[in-house]
Amino acid sequence: xxxxxxxxxxVEELAARVSxxxxxxxxxxxxxxxxxxxxxxxTAAKSFTDVPCDFLHDLGGxxxxxxxxxxxxxxxxxxPQLLRVKAIVDRENPVIDSVTRIWQGANFLEREAYDMxxxxxxxxxxxxxxxxxxxxxxxPLRKDYVTEPIEVRNIVRTRIEGE
Amino acid sequence: MAIENTxxxxxxxxxxxxxxxxxFRMIVHLEGETVxxxxxxxxxxxxxxxxxxxxxxxxxxxxxxxxxxxxxxxHNNWAYVQTVEKLMGVEVPERAEYLRVIFGELARIAxxxxxxxxxxxxxxxxxxxxxxxxxxxxxxxMFEMTSGSRLTVNIMRIGGMCAEPPAEFWPALQSFxxxxxxxxxxxxxxxxxxxxxxxxxKNIGILPKELAENLSITGPILRASGVNYDVRKAEPYSIYxxxxxxxxxxxxxxSFDRTMIRMDEIMESxxxxxxxxxxxxxxxxxxxxxxxxxxxxxxVYHRVExxxxxxxFYIVSDGTTKPSRVRIRSGSFINLQMLPIVAVGWKIQDLIxxxxxxxxxxxxxxx
Numbered sequence: 059x060x061x062x063x064x065x066x067x068x069v070e071e072l073a074a075r076v077s078x079x080x081x082x083x084x085x086x087x088x089x090x091x092x093x094x095x096x097x098x099x100x101t102a103a104k105s106f107t108d109v110p111c112d113f114l115h116d117l118g119g120x121x122x123x124x125x126x127x128x129x130x131x132x133x134x135x136x137x138p139q140l141l142r143v144k145a146i147v148d149r150e151n152p153v154i155d156s157v158t159r160i161w162q163g164a165n166f167l168e169r170e171a172y173d174m175x176x177x178x179x180x181x182x183x184x185x186x187x188x189x190x191x192x193x194x195x196x197x198p199l200r201k202d203y204v205t206e207p208i209e210v211r212n213i214v215r216t217r218i219e220g221e
Numbered sequence: 222m223a224i225e226n227t228x229x230x231x232x233x234x235x236x237x238x239x240x241x242x243x244x245f246r247m248i249v250h251l252e253g254e255t256v257x258x259x260x261x262x263x264x265x266x267x268x269x270x271x272x273x274x275x276x277x278x279x280x281x282x283x284x285x286x287x288x289x290x291x292x293x294x295x296h297n298n299w300a301y302v303q304t305v306e307k308l309m310g311v312e313v314p315e316r317a318e319y320l321r322v323i324f325g326e327l328a329r330i331a332x333x334x335x336x337x338x339x340x341x342x343x344x345x346x347x348x349x350x351x352x353x354x355x356x357x358x359x360x361x362x363m364f365e366m367t368s369g370s371r372l373t374v375n376i377m378r379i380g381g382m383c384a385e386p387p388a389e390f391w392p393a394l395q396s397f398x399x400x401x402x403x404x405x406x407x408x409x410x411x412x413x414x415x416x417x418x419x420x421x422x423k424n425i426g427i428l429p430k431e432l433a434e435n436l437s438i439t440g441p442i443l444r445a446s447g448v449n450y451d452v453r454k455a456e457p458y459s460i461y462x463x464x465x466x467x468x469x470x471x472x473x474x475x476s477f478d479r480t481m482i483r484m485d486e487i488m489e490s491x492x493x494x495x496x497x498x499x500x501x502x503x504x505x506x507x508x509x510x511x512x513x514x515x516x517x518x519x520x521v522y523h524r525v526e527x528x529x530x531x532x533x534f535y536i537v538s539d540g541t542t543k544p545s546r547v548r549i550r551s552g553s554f555i556n557l558q559m560l561p562i563v564a565v566g567w568k569i570q571d572l573i574x575x576x577x578x579x580x581x582x583x584x585x586x587x588x
Contacts, residue, residue, distance in 0.1 A: 083521070084521050113434060114437050115437065115531070116522075118548040131550070135443075138455065163555060163558060164437075166558050188264065189264035189267040191264075199546075205276075
């Protein structure tokens with residue numbers, strides 16, 4: 059438990075610095091920050107003294123209706139600490155800094171988030187669609203994406219736009 | 222001897238290629254026979270699992286998880302149902318936990334069988350393939366007895382198991398365990414004791430420890446690079462803290478150690494199964510859960526140690542019967558990132574060996 063207390067202290071210190079908010083859910087601390095602070099937050103989390111969260115476990119997008127979130131799951135190979143960092147990304151202008159400079163492993167994950175949510179990662183070496191073909195229209199995991207076949211989708215679209 | 226006026230050759234491997242273990246395509250730039258650049262192309266098996274999950278109820282999504290890493294489907298079920306159980310706060314009965322461990326570890330062995338067999342096949346050794354498939358068959362038979370299917374088993378439910386194993390399951394498992402030391406000796410002799418295997422794998426495709434960590438590599442590949450990390454030990458889920466087993470670690474960082482570590486893991490898995498069979502209690506195999514599964518509003522991330530790497534599920538619930546978001550963190554997908562980095566500078570036949578020892582399953586890569 060000592061580890062957890064220490065982590066809590068570090069996360070709260072960091073939250074004060076990057077004007078983020080801390081929550082706890084199922085024993086994991088969630089640090090929510092605004093997109094421009096993401097590099098600073100993750101660099102600091104990577105080098106927390108005694109409880110470094112230095113392993114990027116996962117990265118994925120999340121559509122919350124009025125905004126997107128990029129969810130980073132951090133852990134460590136040398137300790138039990140877990141941290142979830144969430145970056146709030148604007149829906150109209152979904153741009154966030156790429157973390158490939160901190161972890162090379164973010165490469166495919168950021169491409170996937172771009173493919174599925176259309177979130178643009180600034181500074182990514184090769185930001186292209188990874189699963190879908192290049193001229194695919196739309197971003198499937200957004201909540202407003204219509205999953206019907208393309209012909210039906212066009213009919214739906216003309217109806218909505220016509221009204 | 223210097224050759225002048227050489228030209229770079231671009232070779233397109235896959236998607237239909239026996240060494241790509243599914244539908245994987247790589248565009249390989251070659252200088253003679255030496256690889257200078259690899260561009261991996263994935264998505265040929267993309268089914269949009271994460272999107273499908275949003276229009277299915279929590280229970281309806283379990284069979285879809287079978288199709289992630291289809292060589293170890295009980296593990297995928299396990300990761301998913303445990304995530305939902307964590308979200309709902311369901312306590313799973315003891316017997317179900319033991320059965321989950323038995324089936325999970327059997328699936329791990331079956332998955333490693335495929336890995337060793339196909340690695341041998343990829344550089345021309347077809348005999349190990351038959352030896353390992355002969356033994357894998359017995360595991361699949363045990364799956365069939367219990368769930369009715371062999372590959373995509375759909376064996377777990379939210380709150381427990383789909384069925385009690387039939388009476389003939391236990392003797393079959395016992396005879397498999399009894400024969401296993403002999404089997405392992407055979408694999409060792411025919412594959413690892415083989416001079417060609419040693420020549421083709423040793424010191425090929427070095428993945429240093431620091432690079433592996435930076436690339437978010439997990440699973441046996443990480444442990445073959447000298448990192449002692451296994452979720453079963455680091456963050457024991459289910460009942461793994463009750464078993465006595467070791468985490469095999471090797472420091473060679475090469476293709477040979479990535480193959481050998483699978484052998485070591487088979488041995489440890491057998492040890493866990495023996496203990497589980499010894500200790501398994503009587504009792505129910507399903508918890509009392511409501512007919513309509515409606516987890517409370519919240520989010521949870523849970524990961525398990527899959528044979529190919531860590532499999533994580535991040536589920537966001539909005540309080541309805543369908544998940545609002547299911548994010549799948551699949552081991553093979555992230556592990557695939559090492560290929561364009563590690564295989565550069567090696568000959569084309571080494572590229573095949575490196576890809577084989579990564580043991581990527583395209584069902585999990587493409588989701």
